[in-house]
Amino acid sequence: MTRTVISSASKDIIIGFDQPFVMIGERINPTGRKMLAREMKEGNYSRVEKDALAQIAAGAQMLDVNAGIPLADEPKILADVVQLVQSITDVPLAIDSSIVEALEAGLSVYKGKALVNSTTAEEEVMERVLPLVKKYGAAVVAISNDETGISEDPDERYEIAKLIVERAADHGIKREDVIVDPLVMPIGAVTSAGRDVFHLLRRLRGELKVNTTCGASNIGFGLPNRHAINNAFLPMVAAAGMTSAILNPLHPGLVPAVKAADVLNGVDPNCSNWIKAFREPAGNGEQSGRGGRRRGRRRG
Amino acid sequence: MTRTVISSASKDIIIGFDQPFVMIGERINPTGRKMLAREMKEGNYSRVEKDALAQIAAGAQMLDVNAGIPLADEPKILADVVQLVQSITDVPLAIDSSIVEALEAGLSVYKGKALVNSTTAEEEVMERVLPLVKKYGAAVVAISNDETGISEDPDERYEIAKLIVERAADHGIKREDVIVDPLVMPIGAVTSAGRDVFHLLRRLRGELKVNTTCGASNIGFGLPNRHAINNAFLPMVAAAGMTSAILNPLHPGLVPAVKAADVLNGVDPNCSNWIKAFREPAGNGEQSGRGGRRRGRRRG
Numbered sequence: 123m124t125r126t127v128i129s130s131a132s133k134d135i136i137i138g139f140d141q142p143f144v145m146i147g148e149r150i151n152p153t154g155r156k157m158l159a160r161e162m163k164e165g166n167y168s169r170v171e172k173d174a175l176a177q178i179a180a181g182a183q184m185l186d187v188n189a190g191i192p193l194a195d196e197p198k199i200l201a202d203v204v205q206l207v208q209s210i211t212d213v214p215l216a217i218d219s220s221i222v223e224a225l226e227a228g229l230s231v232y233k234g235k236a237l238v239n240s241t242t243a244e245e246e247v248m249e250r251v252l253p254l255v256k257k258y259g260a261a262v263v264a265i266s267n268d269e270t271g272i273s274e275d276p277d278e279r280y281e282i283a284k285l286i287v288e289r290a291a292d293h294g295i296k297r298e299d300v301i302v303d304p305l306v307m308p309i310g311a312v313t314s315a316g317r318d319v320f321h322l323l324r325r326l327r328g329e330l331k332v333n334t335t336c337g338a339s340n341i342g343f344g345l346p347n348r349h350a351i352n353n354a355f356l357p358m359v360a361a362a363g364m365t366s367a368i369l370n371p372l373h374p375g376l377v378p379a380v381k382a383a384d385v386l387n388g389v390d391p392n393c394s395n396w397i398k399a400f401r402e403p404a405g406n407g408e409q410s411g412r413g414g415r416r417r418g419r420r421r422g
Numbered sequence: 423m424t425r426t427v428i429s430s431a432s433k434d435i436i437i438g439f440d441q442p443f444v445m446i447g448e449r450i451n452p453t454g455r456k457m458l459a460r461e462m463k464e465g466n467y468s469r470v471e472k473d474a475l476a477q478i479a480a481g482a483q484m485l486d487v488n489a490g491i492p493l494a495d496e497p498k499i500l501a502d503v504v505q506l507v508q509s510i511t512d513v514p515l516a517i518d519s520s521i522v523e524a525l526e527a528g529l530s531v532y533k534g535k536a537l538v539n540s541t542t543a544e545e546e547v548m549e550r551v552l553p554l555v556k557k558y559g560a561a562v563v564a565i566s567n568d569e570t571g572i573s574e575d576p577d578e579r580y581e582i583a584k585l586i587v588e589r590a591a592d593h594g595i596k597r598e599d600v601i602v603d604p605l606v607m608p609i610g611a612v613t614s615a616g617r618d619v620f621h622l623l624r625r626l627r628g629e630l631k632v633n634t635t636c637g638a639s640n641i642g643f644g645l646p647n648r649h650a651i652n653n654a655f656l657p658m659v660a661a662a663g664m665t666s667a668i669l670n671p672l673h674p675g676l677v678p679a680v681k682a683a684d685v686l687n688g689v690d691p692n693c694s695n696w697i698k699a700f701r702e703p704a705g706n707g708e709q710s711g712r713g714g715r716r717r718g719r720r721r722g
Binding site: 310313314316317354357360361378381382383386387392393396 | 683687
C-alpha cells in the first residue's frame with residue numbers, strides 16, 4: 123500500500139492507493155497567461171495570491187507553482203512565489219520548473235517536504251534533479267520519457283518509469299517518493315491515448331507499485347467542450363489507479379467528478395467527504411441544492 | 423469481439439466492445455411516478471410519447487419500456503406502449519417486466535429484435551423467460567442473482583451470470599444475445615459497490631466475453647448531489663468494460679459524460695460523434711459554447 127507524504131510546515135498530505143485522490147492546483151503557472159507572466163516578472167504577485175486561495179477554496183489539497191517566464195530571473199521568482207504561497211496557505215507545494223537552478227532556489231526556501239516537478243529519464247536531467255531531491259528530502263514527479271522522446275507504446279513508457287524509480291533508489295530516494303507521470307497525449311490527436319494511459323496506470327500500480335500523477339488539462343486539447351472530456355477523464359484514470367493529478371479545480375464539475383470517483387473507488391469511507399461537501403444547499407457543490415431535493419427518490 | 427444487435431423495424435443498434443456505449447432511456451417506467459402510472463392505467467399515453475421523444479433527442483439510442491403498475495392490466499398496457507413507441511420512433515426497445523405474460527404481450531406486437539429485460543438465475547424465471555426469448559428471436563438481460571438473492575461477492579455474481587449464459591445456450595440463445603447486469607448496489611450503503619462492479623465487469627468482458635448493462639440511476643441513492651455520482655460512475659464503468667446502461671439521458675451532464683467516455687475509450691474514432699454533438703454553440707451540448715471559445719488554449 124504505497125503512500126507518499128508531501129508536507130508544508132504544518133500539514134501532511136498523503137498520496138496513496140487507499141487515500142482520496144489528491145488534486146494539485148495548476149493555476150500558478152504563467153505558461154499561456156500573458157498578464158500573469160508580466161505581473162510575476164515585475165514582482166507583482168497579487169494574482170498568484172488570488173489563484174492560490176481560490177484553488178484551495180475549490181478543493182485543491184496541494185498547489186503546483188511554476189515561474190517559467192522567458193527572459194525572467196526564474197530562480198528568484200520561483201523562490202519568491204514559494205515563500206509567498208507558504209505565507210498565506212498551509213497546503214504542500216509542487217515546485218515546478220524545467221530549470222534545475224530554479225528548482226533548487228524553490229527548494230532552498232521551502233518549509234516542509236516538497237514535491238519536485240519533475241525529472242524525466244534523460245541522463246542529464248536525472249543526474250541533476252535526483253541529487254537535489256535527495257539533498258532536500260523531497261519527493262519527485264518522474265515523467266516517463268527519455269532522450270528519444272515519448273514512446274507511443276505504453277509498455278515502453280512503463281520501462282522508462284521503472285528506470286527512473288531504480289535510478290532514484292541509487293540516489294537513496296525511496297520508491298514511494300517517486301510519483302510517475304505516465305504522460306497523457308491529447309485524445310483528439312491519439313485515439314488510443316485514453317486506453318494507453320489506463321493500461322499503463324494499472325501496470326504502474328500493480329507491478330511497479332508507485333503513485334501516479336498527470337497534467338490532466340490537455341487530454342481534450344483541440345476538441346470542443348473539452349472540459350466535459352476532462353470531467354470524464356479524471357474518474358476514469360482514478361478507476362484505473364491514478365492517485366493524483368495536476369489540474370484546474372476551478373473548472374465547473376471537475377472537483378465533484380474527482381470527489382465522486384473517491385466515493386466510487388471506496389476511498390471516501392462512509393461517503394463522509396462527499397456528504398460534507400454537498401450536504402448543504404449553500405455548500406461548495408454546484409448541484410448541491412438539486413441533489414438535496416432529490417434525496418431519497420429512487421428514480422429522478 | 424462480442425456484438426449484440428438489437429433492432430426496430432428499420433434500425434439496428436449494436437452493443438459491443440468496439441462500439442460507442444449504448445444509452446437505454448429509463449423514463450418510460452411508472453415506478454415511483456404516480457402521475458404517469460395513473461395516466462397509463464387510464465390508457466392516456468401522452469406522457470409516454472413525450473418521454474420517448476425527449477430521451478431520443480437527448481441522446482438515447484434505445485428505450486426501455488415498463489408498465490409495472492399495481493392492479494393494472496400490465497400485459498395490455500405494455501403491448502400498447504410498445505406499439506405506440508414503435509409508431510413514433512425508430513429506436514429499438516427493451517421490453518421490461520417482471521411478469522412473463524407482460525413480456526410475451528410486448529414481444530408479440532414488437533417489430534424487430536427486442537431486448538427482453540430481464541431474467542435472473544432463478545430456475546422458475548429462467549425456464550419461463552428463456553424459451554420466450556428464443557421464440558421471438560430476442561436478446562435478454564441476465565441479472566446476476568438467484569433464489570438466494572444478490573451475493574455480496576462479485577466472483578459469485580460472475581458464476582451466476584455464467585450459469586445464465588450456459589442455460590441460455592441450452593435454449594439455443596447465443597452468448598452474444600445475453601447481456602449481463604452485474605447488479606449495482608447503492609454506494610452509500612455498500613462502500614465497495616463501485617470496486618466490486620469494476621472487478622466484475624473486467625471478468626465479464628475478459629473471461630465470459632459478454633456485453634453488460636446496468637440500471638445506472640441508483641448508485642448514488644440516498645446521497646446528496648447524486649447526479650454528480652452518476653456522471654462519474656458512467657465513465658468509470660465504461661472504462662472497466664461496460665457496454666450499455668439503462669439511465670436517464672435528461673439528467674444534466676450525463677450524456678456528455680458517456681460520450682466523453684466513448685472518446686477516451688477509443689470507440690468514437692476521430693472523435694466524430696463528439697465533434698458532431700458539441701461543435702456548434704447551438705448544438706445539444708450544455709457547455710459547447712464555452713468549449714468552443716477555449717479551443718486551442720493549452721491551459722484553461
